[in-house]
Amino acid sequence: MPREIALHGVYLPTVTLLFLIALGVTWGLDRVLAWIGLYRFTWHPALFRICLFVCLYGGMALFVYS
Amino acid sequence: MNRTSSLPGAEMLRRATLEWARSDGVTWVYILKVMTAAYLAMWLAMRLELPSPSTACVTVFIVMQPQSGHVFAKSFYRLLGSLIGLTVMVTLVALFAQERVLFLLSAALWIGLCTAGAARYRDYRGYACVLAGYTATLIGIPATTLPETAFMEAIWRLLEISVAVGCSTLVSAVILPKTTTAALHNALYLRFGAFAAFLLDGLRRKLERRAFVAGSVRFSSEAVGLEALRAASSFEDPHTRLRSGRLARLNSEFMTLTTRFHALHQLRERLHRQGREDLLAAIQPCVEPLEQLLEPLRNRPLTIEDAARLAERLERLSVETRAAIRTARACLGTVDEETLLDFDSCAELLYRLIDDLHNYSLTHASLAAHRHQREQWGQDFTPKANLLAATVAGIRAGLMILLFGAFWILTAWPSGGMFALNAVAVTSLVSSSPNPPRIALQMAGGAAIASVFGIVVGLFVLPQIDGFTMLVLVTAPVIAFGAFLCTRPRWAGYGPGVLIFFAFASLPANRTLFDPSGLINNYIALVLSMLVSAALIAVILPPNAPWLWRRLERDLRRRVVYAVSAPAQNLVTGFESGTRDLVVQAYGLAARSPEAQESLLRWMFLVLEVGHAVIELRREQDALPALPPYAAEVPWRRAIRAMGRALIRLFVQPSAENRQRALDAVQQAIDSAREAAEPYALHFEQAPVRRVLSYLHFIRASLLNPHSPLPPLPAPEPRHAA
Secondary structure, eight states: OSEEEEEEEEEEHHHHHHHHHHHHHHHHHHHHHHTTTTGOOOSSSSHHHHHHHHHHHHHHHHHHOO | OHHOOOOOOHHHHHHHHHHHHHHHHHHHHHHHHHHHHHHHHHHHHHHHHOOOOHHHHHHHHHHHOOHHHHHHHHHHHHHHHHHHHHHHHHHHHHHHTTTTTHHHHHHHHHHHHHHHHHHHSHHHHHHHHHHEEEEHHHHHHHHHGGGGGGHHHHHHHHHHHHHHHHHHHHHHHHHHHHOOOHHHHHHHHHHHHHHHHHHHHHHHTTOOOOHHHHHHHHHHHHHHHHHHHHHHHHHOOOOOHHHHHHHHHHHHHHHHHHHHHHHHHHHHHHHHHHEEEEEHHHHHHHHHHHHHHHHOOOOOOHHHHHHHHHHHHHHHHHHHHHHHHHHHHHHHOSSOOOHHHHHHHHHHHHHHHHHHHHHHHHHHHHHHHSSSSSGGOOOOOOOOOOHHHHHHHHEEEEEEEEHHHHHHHHHTOOTHHHHHHHHHHHHHTTTTTHHHHHHHHHHHHHHHHHHHHHIIIIIIIIIGGHHHHHHHHHHHHHHHHHHHHHHOOOGTTHHHHHHHHHHHHHHHHHHOOOOOOHHHHHHHHHHHHHHHHHHHHHHOOOSSSSSHHHHHHHHHHHHHHHHHHSGGGGGHHHHHHHHHHHHHHHHHHHHHHHHHHHHHHHHHHHHHHHHHHHHHHHHHHHOOOOSHHHHTTTTTHHHHHHHHHHHHHHHHSOOHHHHHHHHHHHHHHHHHHHHHOOOOTOGGGGGGHHHHHHHHHHHHHHOOTSSSOOOOOOOOOOOOTO
């Protein structure tokens, strides 16, 4: 994947865009997981959610820098 | 010392440690969290080479709260507000960059609008409005001298705010979180126990007037507070979000419950005052089972399992009460019409009270499940604010920016920009507190303290040190002190003052400048603008002055107009929540004048009584079967509509004459409903007109009440309703 993306003539680092995408995906996943009731089995739900986000974002960023 | 005597010492030490962890420990954890978030944000901002890490720090101080849900909600709306403010300000800069006067005028207009919005929405949306105005000034004022940098400034600020918001939410969610959800559940459980005690005391007539008033005020403010907790905790916890509708419903049902109990209590008190002990004794057998049922719940937190059990028992009790009421009426024998009406009103209210309790406990019990059909709840809590008060707040903020901006232009003071900016920030930040002049003054005191620390640190310490670690070590004491002040309610204004202004003026920018005269100039500007704003807030139509609570009292009376004429869709919750929100606001604002508070409460009681009865009347009429005696054009329904109009007139313009007219209209409605009433052989629950009659009777009694705040009737009262 390219490291920079041109958005209407403005160069943006791809990771910035991925950050926003990862936020959106995490939000959606979070809704689904809460609906299933997974958070009842987690020790620290907030930490779990943050880790989920970090994993997603990190995984996406690996496509850019690897 | 032998071993046996040292053992209790160890035990005591353990207990003391636990005690400390519960009280002061919480404070220290909070201070630690504030510092972690602030330094994390500052480090990130410096690492990312953002121009002013101090903005990030200030944002952290503004959004940090002890409970994580509030941090999330505040952060979310802070981002939203900043985004809007920046967009508007960049547009304004693009339009008026060359014309400083025009620019200031339009900026004043925008800021006034935002402040008015903040006073209008009394929740986190108001906070977003504050931020939209505040951020706009923060960018706009420097841009008047350097318009070409405005766009980049805006981008940098947004990045700094995002960094700070991210750090604060991360820290408050992960490090020893103190959740809003826990606070919400705790408040819910305890509230019912307190209410059960209140209800029992009321039913047994052990409640003095003062305790009754205090209880009513307490439950009203708890209802308003719970709504804020609910809004914040649905940001925080996915499980709470799944239950959000049920929590809102629970709160609404609780308000209905307190109103119903209030009506029953007033009716029984009136009967007692009139010496109708025989009637009270006749109804007593119906009340006793309820008392027995509630006795074990008095002052005990109601857990979800308790609620499920309570719901079951109440269901049975409801059937039993119906039978008991029938028996009691039979025992009453042949009595006159008025006594029968009194009995019917009392019995109906009691029966509905049990029904409300049953609903409440069902909803409470349903919180155990993830998904539940009681989640379907279309009614919203509607906070009410006074339009005039909001407008005044807006005009005040607009005027201030004009005044301060003019001063800045005329004197060409280098720190004048900061002077103007700070004044606006302060007015908007304090505009939502119950006593703005006092908070503003406290913040001025905080700014003064910050200036002492800031000048010492900035002139003598910062030049000596090198590196981020040293910076943390040097500034930590000041920040810890400020955070400590924030946790003490008495000094709540000083804390933010110290933190915000210290970070604002003394923390180094990303290209560190050593500028002693600039630093001192800035601090003078900060303290001065704080003082001037505090003075202006106290002088220009201060929000805690009599005019405002009189306006709010008028708004409170108009709730009856709402009850009579609002669409049926959100009627009950809208009425209950709006009325309580108004009372809580006005009660807080009138803190200095006990007479005003007293009069306010008397109006609240009257409005709740009449409004509740009117709403019940409307519901009864909506549920009527489609039969000729219940058609919309029969005389008694026409008379009820006429009574609604008379009530509106009375509550919009309370005068002796209007009171008499409203009484006549109620009497008229009672007379015509009596003609249409079903025969007594029919059960009460199958006789809608008789239920209507009982509510009409209740309204008449409220209007005749000699203790009501309505102006006294012109002629001596006729005997009829006694």
